[in-house]
Amino acid sequence: MSGLLIRNGRLVDPSSGTDAVQDVWIADGHIHKVGKALKAPAGVEVVDARSKVVCPGFIDMHVHLREPGFEYKETIASGTRAAAAGGFTAVACMANTFPVNDNRAVTDYILARAKVEGVVRVYPIGAVTRNLEGTQLAEMAEQAEAGCVAFSDDGRCVMNAALYRRAMEYALPFGTPVISHAEDCHLAHGAPMHEGIVSTELGLAGQPGAAEEVMVARDIILAELTGAHLHIAHISTAGAVRLLREARARGVRVTAEVTPHHLLLTDEAVRSYDSNVKMAPPLRTKRDVEACLEALADGTIDCVATDHAPHALSEKEGEFAEAANGVAGLETAVALLLDRLVRPGVLDLPTLVTRLSTAPARLLGLPGGTLAPGAAADITILDLEQPWTVNPATFQSRSRNTPFAGCTGTGAPWMTLVGGVKVSP
Amino acid sequence: MGWKRKDLLGMQDLEASEITDVLDTAASMKEIATREIKKVPTLRGKTVVNLFYESSTRTRTSFEIAGKWLSADVINFSASGSSAEKGESLLDTARNIEAMSPDLVVVRHKASGTPALLARHLRCGVVNAGDGAHEHPTQALLDLMTIREKKGHLEGLNVTIVGDVTHSRVARSDIFGMRKMGITVTVAGPPTLIPAQCQELGVKVSHRLEEAIAHADVIMMLRLQHERMQGGYIPSIREYSRVWGLSLARLAPCRPDVLIMHPGPVNRGVELAPEVADSRYSVILDQVANGVAVRMAVLYLLAGSKKA
Numbered sequence: 001m002s003g004l005l006i007r008n009g010r011l012v013d014p015s016s017g018t019d020a021v022q023d024v025w026i027a028d029g030h031i032h033k034v035g036k037a038l039k040a041p042a043g044v045e046v047v048d049a050r051s052k053v054v055c056p057g058f059i060d061m062h063v064h065l066r067e068p069g070f071e072y073k074e075t076i077a078s079g080t081r082a083a084a085a086g087g088f089t090a091v092a093c094m095a096n097t098f099p100v101n102d103n104r105a106v107t108d109y110i111l112a113r114a115k116v117e118g119v120v121r122v123y124p125i126g127a128v129t130r131n132l133e134g135t136q137l138a139e140m141a142e143q144a145e146a147g148c149v150a151f152s153d154d155g156r157c158v159m160n161a162a163l164y165r166r167a168m169e170y171a172l173p174f175g176t177p178v179i180s181h182a183e184d185c186h187l188a189h190g191a192p193m194h195e196g197i198v199s200t201e202l203g204l205a206g207q208p209g210a211a212e213e214v215m216v217a218r219d220i221i222l223a224e225l226t227g228a229h230l231h232i233a234h235i236s237t238a239g240a241v242r243l244l245r246e247a248r249a250r251g252v253r254v255t256a257e258v259t260p261h262h263l264l265l266t267d268e269a270v271r272s273y274d275s276n277v278k279m280a281p282p283l284r285t286k287r288d289v290e291a292c293l294e295a296l297a298d299g300t301i302d303c304v305a306t307d308h309a310p311h312a313l314s315e316k317e318g319e320f321a322e323a324a325n326g327v328a329g330l331e332t333a334v335a336l337l338l339d340r341l342v343r344p345g346v347l348d349l350p351t352l353v354t355r356l357s358t359a360p361a362r363l364l365g366l367p368g369g370t371l372a373p374g375a376a377a378d379i380t381i382l383d384l385e386q387p388w389t390v391n392p393a394t395f396q397s398r399s400r401n402t403p404f405a406g407c408t409g410t411g412a413p414w415m416t417l418v419g420g421v422k423v424s425p
Numbered sequence: 426m427g428w429k430r431k432d433l434l435g436m437q438d439l440e441a442s443e444i445t446d447v448l449d450t451a452a453s454m455k456e457i458a459t460r461e462i463k464k465v466p467t468l469r470g471k472t473v474v475n476l477f478y479e480s481s482t483r484t485r486t487s488f489e490i491a492g493k494w495l496s497a498d499v500i501n502f503s504a505s506g507s508s509a510e511k512g513e514s515l516l517d518t519a520r521n522i523e524a525m526s527p528d529l530v531v532v533r534h535k536a537s538g539t540p541a542l543l544a545r546h547l548r549c550g551v552v553n554a555g556d557g558a559h560e561h562p563t564q565a566l567l568d569l570m571t572i573r574e575k576k577g578h579l580e581g582l583n584v585t586i587v588g589d590v591t592h593s594r595v596a597r598s599d600i601f602g603m604r605k606m607g608i609t610v611t612v613a614g615p616p617t618l619i620p621a622q623c624q625e626l627g628v629k630v631s632h633r634l635e636e637a638i639a640h641a642d643v644i645m646m647l648r649l650q651h652e653r654m655q656g657g658y659i660p661s662i663r664e665y666s667r668v669w670g671l672s673l674a675r676l677a678p679c680r681p682d683v684l685i686m687h688p689g690p691v692n693r694g695v696e697l698a699p700e701v702a703d704s705r706y707s708v709i710l711d712q713v714a715n716g717v718a719v720r721m722a723v724l725y726l727l728a729g730s731k732k733a
Contacts, residue, residue: 200620201437203537203559203597208621273538318515319536321557 003027004420005040009049009381013056014354015370024054026377029419034371049381052414055353056371057089057378059360060330062154062179062233062257062305065091065122068109069098074310074398076110079330080119082308082397084424087334087413089378090121090368091308092360094154095132102127102138107146119423120416121378123149123366128167128178134158137167144174149364152179154233155280157215159185161222168228175365177231177255182215182240183207183281192321194267194282202270204321209237209288212281216240220247223254231363232256234307236281238291245300255363257305258292260333264340265289265403275316275323276403279309296355297347303359304352306333310399328392328399332407334380335388339409342384349384356380377420386412428726432544432551435560436602444602448570450722451715457494458717467729468497472527475501476519477554478534483689483713484554484563488531491720495729500527519543528728532556537594550727558592564688565598567719569606571712572643575684580607585637587669588647588696589618589658595688596647600626613637614647614669617658634669635678643684646671646696662695672698676706684708 004026011022011034023038024031040046060083066074074082076093083091093110095101101110107124114122126148127138132155140151151171157180158164168178188211193199195206216232220243223230235241235256247254261279266286269277277283295301309326316323334356341347347355357380361369368378390407392400416424428443436444457463473492477485485501492499502522515534522530529550532540537557544551555561573579584603590596590612603610604627611629612619623630631637638644649665659665676683685697685706693699702709 195621197622197625200622200626201597203557203594205558206621273541314514319534319542320538321536 003032003040003044004047005038005044006047006049006054006379006381009052009054011054011371012350012353013371014350014358015056016372019350024371024379026420029377029421031371031373031375031377033373047415051385053349053382053384055380055382056357056369057416057418058087058334058356058380059090059366059368060088060306060308060333061092061303061360061364063091063093063308063330064096064310064326065093066310067097067113068106072312072398076113076122077117077119078396078398079308079310080114080122082330082395083120084416084418085396086330086332087380087382087416088120088330089380089416089418090123090366092123092125092149092364094125094152095127096155100127100131101125102130102132104139104142104146107143107148111147120418123147123364125150125152125154125179127151128153128158129163132156134160134163137163137170140167140170140174144176148176149366150177150179150231152181152233154179154181157181157183157185161218164219165222165226168222168226168230172226172228177229177363179231179233180215180219181233182212182219184211184214187211187214192278192282193270194284196267196285198267198270204270207282209239209284212237213239213243216243220252220254224252228253230254234259234262234281234305235292235301236262236284236288238288241291241295241300245295248300255302257303258296258301259305259307260329260336261327261403263289263292263296264336269403273320274403275318275320276327276401276405278320278323278325279307279327280325293346297351302363303355304333304337305360306330310397311401312399316401326401327403328395328397328401331395331397332390332402332404334382335409335412336404336407338382338384338411343411377417379417380413381415382411383414384411386410386414388412430727432540433562433723433727434540434544434551434553436562436565436598436605437560439602439605441605444566444569444605447566447719447722447726448573450726451566451570451718454721454725455715455718457721458714463494464496465494466496467725468492468495471497471529471728473497473499473529473531473724473728474522474527475499476504476522476530476532477502478504478532479555481533481555483716484533487713487716488554488720491717491724494717495721495724497724497728515539515542516546519547523547523549529724552723552727555594558594558597560598561594562598563716563720563723564595565602566723567712567716568599568645568686569602570715570719571686571708572684574711574715575708576642582642583609583611583640584643584645585611585613585641586645586647587613587634587637587671589649589653590614590623590647591618591620592650593647599645600628611637611641615659618653634675638675638679640680641683642680643686644671645686648688648690648692649696666695670696670698671701673700673704676701686712689713
């Protein structure tokens with residue numbers, strides 16, 4: 001019997017509450033057995049994971065793979081290589097490609113490309129409205145049938161509340177969440193940063209936290225009206241967290257994600273006018289960061305997602321107000337979270353694994369998020385003692401837009417396996 | 426006297442002693458304007474490029490005259506619209522200009538932070554001639570020079586800035602510079618035109634004109650852009666003028682020695698009644714004259730006082 005034995009690693013599997021040194025035996029791409037000092041027959045390859053941490057594969061439920069249409073920024077091949085390098089075994093990719101993933105043909109295309117050259121699992125997210133225009137529903141039923149795991153106009157907010165209500169209702173039979181990019185476009189008004197004392201000093205137009213909060217409030221109300229599963233993308237303000245917390249306490253079906261950059265940076269970073277710190281939603285204040293961290297720790301925020309948004313240098317170089325929004329996040333997220341949150345004790349390791357694996361698997365209804373026997377052998381192995389320096393030149397991604405270039409830390413993904421096959425390093 | 430700085434990007438970066446250096450240097454430069462032959466050899470052989478991405482008459486002309494009176498070679502490079510519209514990126518343009526070995530680049534751009542971006546990428550010095558709603562340091566310096574000239578000192582004075590503070594780089598540079606020089610600054614305007622958390626800049630905020638100007642030694646009126654109506658900041662120019670326009674009647678209860686300033690160009694009849702603009706209180710043309718002196722001082726301190 002061929003297979004792989006991961007020996008002597010510290011197994012952290014939130015799905016079973018395990019945190020102990022165990023072996024994992026993989027056969028035929030699935031978890032065959034988990035236990036102490038497993039005896040594998042001859043022919044089984046052994047990975048020595050002593051002093052490493054073995055986790056169910058990490059899932060990034062919010063990335064932009066840019067293919068089709070923007071292959072100069074990223075492709076399914078390069079984006080999934082970046083995911084593997086960053087410790088992710090699966091990604092869910094947003095619909096704002098060209099053409100937009102608002103119909104079955106594009107979904108099929110993405111899945112076909114992923115099958116041929118994808119390194120990790122790829123789950124497409126379909127558009128809510130045709131061409132992301134916010135005026136007419138996309139053919140969501142067919143897209144769901146084709147394999148879309150959620151629906152979102154991410155990058156844009158569906159401003160028409162009646163249409164968004166219909167989208168939520170229409171999605172009910174598919175059991176897929178509707179993911180909200182909560183940003184009132186009138187309040188935000190295209191402003192390149194958060195409104196506050198820093199925007200006032202820098203003379204850059206600011207968008208208030210209210211631009212996000214107004215939409216989070218609206219969408220929670222619509223989720224309550226329709227009974228749909230609402231997922232808030234990249235939550236970033238204390239006010240939005242408060243609304244989320246209150247809604248969950250009332251039993252509304254609402255979940256949320258937060259990005260590493262919104263957990264680690266504030267609008268103070270914009271003082272450099274470095275457009276690598278420009279993204280939507282913008283970096284907020286210390287108070288907002290603290291609220292997000294608290295909510296991530298207590299589970300009010302379900303998961304961390306990178307909002308991996310690769311851009312070419314030419315789109316990021318130049319005037320701050322005109323630069324493209326977004327951060328290439330796949331290859332820095334896990335290392336940053338290990339060093340900045342787990343190491344100082346802000347978040348314990350099993351909680352981080354939950355937020356990166358079990359929670360996104362559950363809320364998108366994906367296989368994975370567990371190392372239970374029978375599950376697909378999607379595994380992320382961490383080395384908590386690995387020192388690192390962020391060097392964008394070594395990224396697998398085609399893009400280099402990170403605000404963390406030059407940052408150092410300790411603790412990084414060590415090995416990534418998808419279906420029992422090593423995909424990184 | 427020398428300056429360690431490579432660039433002048435904003436008043437926020439300057440120490441009070443550096444501001445005093447500029448004002449003192451400018452005061453001595455001012456005499457050149459009174460000569461029959463208005464030329465000194467100070468910057469002979471130096472090249473100053475005026476890189477203006479936004480239209481400007483006053484500031485560009487002022488820098489040009491300043492450079493020429495100091496014998497620098499002054500080249501005007503006007504690029505209308507954004508760099509993106511031109512098809513060449515801002516940094517590419519700047520690198521091309523740098524390849525021609527200028528000593529200083531004077532830049533105006535509608536995007537805040539552009540001079541900082543250029544300063545990071547260029548070996549030559551960069552002077553900010555106005556970037557978006559961020560800073561316009563030479564305007565603040567000429568304002569300070571004018572106030573010091575008229576009042577004899579700066580510390581302890583009360584300055585009230587009236588109007589569209591949100592979109593004003595002049596207001597920001599004035600606030601930063603005046604605070605450093607010990608001036609008490611009040612900003613006044615409709616709440617829609619006062620930026621978020623403005624008090625944290627160390628200024629008082631008032632939403633009543635009469636109250637804001639009652640004890641002012643200096644009233645700085647800002648230009649109201651007509652497009653603010655479209656943005657929903659004010660209902661109409663008419664109403665703005667009625668509530669926030671400065672008339673002789675409104676000035677009556679103010680200090681008899683109050684100075685009226687304006688960074689120009691003035692919208693006569695909008696923020697400033699014509700009879701106020703032409704009154705004995707107005708020092709608007711002194712500001713313009715001092716602008717040349719201040720820019721001579723800045724060019725000299727950045728380009729002229731090194732090795733050479």
